[in-house]
Amino acid sequence: MKRRIKLNNGIINADADPIRRLIDVLRYDLQVTGTKDGCGEGACGACSIILNGECVNSCIILFGQIEDGDEILTVEGLLKDGKLSRLQESFVKNGAVHCGACIPGMLLSATALLNKNLKPTDEEIKDSISGNLCRCTGYGKIIKAIRECI
């Protein structure tokens, strides 16, 4: 099945079996490997991407569910002209990254939040990343990094 989609800053053609998981198309077919494969059942949030403005788990979306013209943002797309986004800078500054496995998902959940809500409360920040598990338990610094971007 062929699809023409917007992936990060470019338009690409993807051709894959419709039953293939979206994360596998991204990581293996398109070689965009920033998105991580965690639990594979929509519980850990490592595979979070932004699809048409909404944060979703790419491990439980099939390629066949993607339409022509869909817009996908992965962690690679946060980079603008070779520069980290404000949110990424804040993660670096606050030491919010430990092992790093959850970070692409954390960044996309927080990006989706800040795109819709310019002044989130702490409760809203926590809610936005409640589907992203960090097993280094670095939530405190992650929340602080997001808060400093408000």
Added chain:
Amino acid sequence: MEFLSPKNLNEALKFKSEHPDFTVLAGGTDACTLINSGILKSKGLINIYGIKEIAEIKENGDFLEIGALATLTQIIENRLVSKFLPVLAMACKTIGARQIQNRGTIGGNVMNASPAGDALPVFLAYETKMELLSAKGSRLVLFEKFYAGYRKTAAEADELAAKFIIKKCDDKERFAFMKVGTRRAQSISKVCACFRQSSSYKIAYGSVAPTPIRCYVTEKFLNGCKTDAFAADEAVRLVRQEVSPMDDIRSTANYRRHVAGVLLKRFLESV
């Protein structure tokens, strides 16, 4: 596995009548986990996600109509739901986390037919009617008649869930949705419940029986007496008899029976 993507509702119904054995894929938040792990062995999939005709939320006189393909996020953020059926938004907010709510649909929660589906006690307590569509036409089913047994529904193999029709709640009524799980986000219920007190009591639970259930015996008792502390204790005793939970990976029958009573008691103390 064949993969069909109908362009509109008519085509979806046509595909379903031609391939009644194919699995319907909406948001895929439940189905994809089963497909990916190889548990779901289906000849094919019919992807109905994004079919607009059955994704709307609208008002119709005294009723609210919620399209089966409305996502949980759409329900949580919808103005009509927050005005006329806020308890449904409260329930949807406890399902998964943001990513799941953005993708999962209310019809998927119903058709997946898990006894732990969090929106289901709300539909039971609000005496919802459900519209099922097939290429042959439409029919209305009472939600309380929809589950025939564990993961068995009254939907025929060629039918799709189209919408849920629910009477708006009145200004004076008291209601609550309660869920007990291991953590706040991403947990599947050990027990969930929707309670109402308007002209009469309505008590519905999930995860405490093979299907979501209404507790009619306890309701009848509460409707027939003055609800003081003594009556509340008796209602708790009755409701613990009325549920029929089991031991599983998430909890034990004893704990679930106990908590079912505790949740009711909390509601009765709050009204």
